[in-house]
Amino acid sequence: MIEVEHLKKEFRKVVKEPGLKGSVKSLFKPKYETVAAVDDISFHVPKGEILGFIGPNGAGKSTVIKMLTGILTPTSGSCTINGKDPAADRKRYVKEIGVVFGQRTQLWWDLPLRETYGVLKEVYSVPDEKYQKRMELLNEVLELDDFIGSPVRTLSLGQRMRADIAASLLHSPKVLFLDEPTIGLDVVVKNNIRNAIMEINRTEKTTVILTTHDISDIELLCSRIVMVDKGHKVYDGSLDALKSKYGIMRELVFQPEIAENFSEKDFIGGLKLGGEDLTVGHENGKWRVRFNSEKIPVKDMLSYTLSHIEAKDISMREADVEEIIRRLYKEGVGV
Amino acid sequence: MKRILKIYFRLLSQNIKMLMEYRIDFLTGAFSFIIDQVVGIGFIFIIFSQIPELAGYTLDQIVFIYGFSLIPKGLDHMFTDNLWSVGYFIVQKGDFDKYLTRPINPLFHIIAEKFQIDAAGELIMGIILVCISAGSAGVVFTPLSVVLLIVAIIFASLIYTSIKLGTAALAFWIKVSGQVTQVFYMTNEFAKYPTTIYSDFIRTVITYIVPFAFTGYYPCVYLFTGENPLFNIGGVVIVSSVLMMIALTIWNRGLKAYESAGS
Ligand SMILES: Nc1ncnc2c1ncn2[C@@H]1O[C@H](COP(=O)(O)OP(=O)(O)OP(=O)(O)O)[C@@H](O)[C@H]1O
Ligand SMILES: [Mg+2]
Numbered sequence: 001m002i003e004v005e006h007l008k009k010e011f012r013k014v015v016k017e018p019g020l021k022g023s024v025k026s027l028f029k030p031k032y033e034t035v036a037a038v039d040d041i042s043f044h045v046p047k048g049e050i051l052g053f054i055g056p057n058g059a060g061k062s063t064v065i066k067m068l069t070g071i072l073t074p075t076s077g078s079c080t081i082n083g084k085d086p087a088a089d090r091k092r093y094v095k096e097i098g099v100v101f102g103q104r105t106q107l108w109w110d111l112p113l114r115e116t117y118g119v120l121k122e123v124y125s126v127p128d129e130k131y132q133k134r135m136e137l138l139n140e141v142l143e144l145d146d147f148i149g150s151p152v153r154t155l156s157l158g159q160r161m162r163a164d165i166a167a168s169l170l171h172s173p174k175v176l177f178l179d180e181p182t183i184g185l186d187v188v189v190k191n192n193i194r195n196a197i198m199e200i201n202r203t204e205k206t207t208v209i210l211t212t213h214d215i216s217d218i219e220l221l222c223s224r225i226v227m228v229d230k231g232h233k234v235y236d237g238s239l240d241a242l243k244s245k246y247g248i249m250r251e252l253v254f255q256p257e258i259a260e261n262f263s264e265k266d267f268i269g270g271l272k273l274g275g276e277d278l279t280v281g282h283e284n285g286k287w288r289v290r291f292n293s294e295k296i297p298v299k300d301m302l303s304y305t306l307s308h309i310e311a312k313d314i315s316m317r318e319a320d321v322e323e324i325i326r327r328l329y330k331e332g333v334g335v
Numbered sequence: 336m337k338r339i340l341k342i343y344f345r346l347l348s349q350n351i352k353m354l355m356e357y358r359i360d361f362l363t364g365a366f367s368f369i370i371d372q373v374v375g376i377g378f379i380f381i382i383f384s385q386i387p388e389l390a391g392y393t394l395d396q397i398v399f400i401y402g403f404s405l406i407p408k409g410l411d412h413m414f415t416d417n418l419w420s421v422g423y424f425i426v427q428k429g430d431f432d433k434y435l436t437r438p439i440n441p442l443f444h445i446i447a448e449k450f451q452i453d454a455a456g457e458l459i460m461g462i463i464l465v466c467i468s469a470g471s472a473g474v475v476f477t478p479l480s481v482v483l484l485i486v487a488i489i490f491a492s493l494i495y496t497s498i499k500l501g502t503a504a505l506a507f508w509i510k511v512s513g514q515v516t517q518v519f520y521m522t523n524e525f526a527k528y529p530t531t532i533y534s535d536f537i538r539t540v541i542t543y544i545v546p547f548a549f550t551g552y553y554p555c556v557y558l559f560t561g562e563n564p565l566f567n568i569g570g571v572v573i574v575s576s577v578l579m580m581i582a583l584t585i586w587n588r589g590l591k592a593y594e595s596a597g598s
Binding site for chain 1: 342430432433439448592594597
């Protein structure tokens with residue numbers, strides 16, 4: 001469905017030296033520097049998959065999306081979607097895709113939403129009957145009714161995002177590109193949008209590529225993630241694989257019956273572990289012990305704790321994805 | 336084609352509805368236009384109160400040229416005003432993205448998005464001046480001259496459009512090119528008067544480089560005298576077509592060079 005091969009995008013930037021002298025100099029003799037925003041990224045996405053595209057700020061996610069949607073021409077490498085080359089085949093290609101950039105609307109600023117959809121209906125040549133049905137469905141999942149008569153410029157961020165997503169789905173695209181579709185939204189609207197994406201993916205087998213900084217989006221929607229950093233791909237695989245590869249950290253939470261009876265040292269000393277592999281903290285009477293489950297099996301940890309401390313409310317948690325990703329962003333990974 | 340027209344008129348009707356909302360904007364636009372024209376025409380009358388003829392042309396003929404030149408300017412202004420925004424901010428802000436993700440020609444999309452009612456002032460003023468001065472300026476309307484007049488107006492409008500398009504497209508490389516468009520566009524002021532009153536240098540520039548002379552003076556010479564239609568009218572068609580081809584080439588290359596903006 002989507003084949004991306006050795007994709008690369010370079011931007012030319014004027015390098016300015018600081019100060020007035022530098023500004024004048026760069027005016028007459030500009031110095032250029034090329035930076036590779038995307039450098040040799042390859043991946044394939046089969047039909048019907050929801051792919052999460054993640055990475056720290058400035059990693060190159062939006063740049064990849066722009067190349068996949070035909071907005072930017074790649075410096076080198078190729079992407080083929082449904083057998084088409086976005087930049088070369090632009091007009092035919094964009095008929096089959098939907099695109100949403102969370103950061104800015106693609107809709108006509110002054111047009112009432114209803115009218116906007118009317119124009120898009122013509123732009124995508126959607127037949128009347130299909131259009132009716134489609135609007136009903138989108139209305140239902142995205143709850144557009146409250147603001148469908150208002151001009152786009154008057155919509156709140158959450159309303160506008162729903163409006164944009166509905167617009168991208170109007171022509172039943174085969175592939176949907178969403179660049180930060182949940183940015184700045186409250187939990188209810190986030191949920192609403194996630195449900196819409198899931199619904200469309202389930203019923204129409206729409207392939208979805210989405211970028212996000214919200215890990216819940218990934219956990220709830222994506223079967224697979226591709227992580228990029230500084231223009232390079234650093235991880236490609238399922239979420240579960242990522243968890244089992246890096247998610248060896250566990251967390252034991254409990255509340256001691258008598259608070260004063262022990263200290264952190266009992267844990268660290270007793271288990272002969274420390275540093276990254278074992279940390280103990282407590283707040284509001286609750287203790288949290290984070291440990292590396294490869295160094296000390298969960299079973300041993302539990303029995304050690306139970307034999308030393310009288311505790312209630314014991315629970316064990318996997319380190320969550322957010323934690324893993326935070327570590328990866330911070331430390332970087334080799335694939 | 337039917338689809339394209341449908342889209343165009345849908346956006347057009349919305350645009351007109353919008354005008355009702357921004358009525359103040361419209362009124363101030365109309366007001367500043369009237370001031371401009373009063374100054375422009377007043378200037379002609381002041382000159383003619385001193386001299387009976389200007390470069391061999393009578394007052395009526397000068398008024399005719401002035402009025403004629405407003406018509407193509409107004410037509411272009413009315414239909415392609417959004418090209419200014421391309422050069423000033425659409426490309427720079429990365430807002431051009433949205434035109435590339437729709438299955439219609441991005442240039443058509445840009446142009447269809449804005450209908451500039453302010454231009455009606457230029458058009459109406461131009462038509463009035465042409466009508467009141469035509470008889471005494473010695474313009475004879477025959478079927479042939481009317482057809483050539485219409486051809487000249489259409490291609491002259493495209494000269495304006497091409498100059499705006501070609502310079503706006505530079506924004507794809509330099510991000511903001513509105514000022515470049517402005518510099519080129521301003522030379523149209525020269526088109527309102529006979530080129531013979533200018534120095535050779537200016538005449539060459541407005542005939543062959545920024546050929547605004549073909550949007551006013553030359554076609555009028557044909558209408559006054561019936562002379563040299565090949566240059567005076569044919570020239571409009573050729574110059575306009577060549578310019579449009581150059582502008583479209585720059586535009587199409589620009590689309591490939593477009594860098595969007597970080598997001
Ligand atoms: N139009 C542009 N011109 C110059 N440099 C650009 C342009 N667009 C992006 N870049 C640079 O390319 C790099 C990648 O940017 P990109 O917008 O793709 O990041 P991102 O992964 O989407 O980040 P974020 O999570 O912050 O949205 C950045 O260093 C950015 O400065
Ligand atoms: Mg981004």
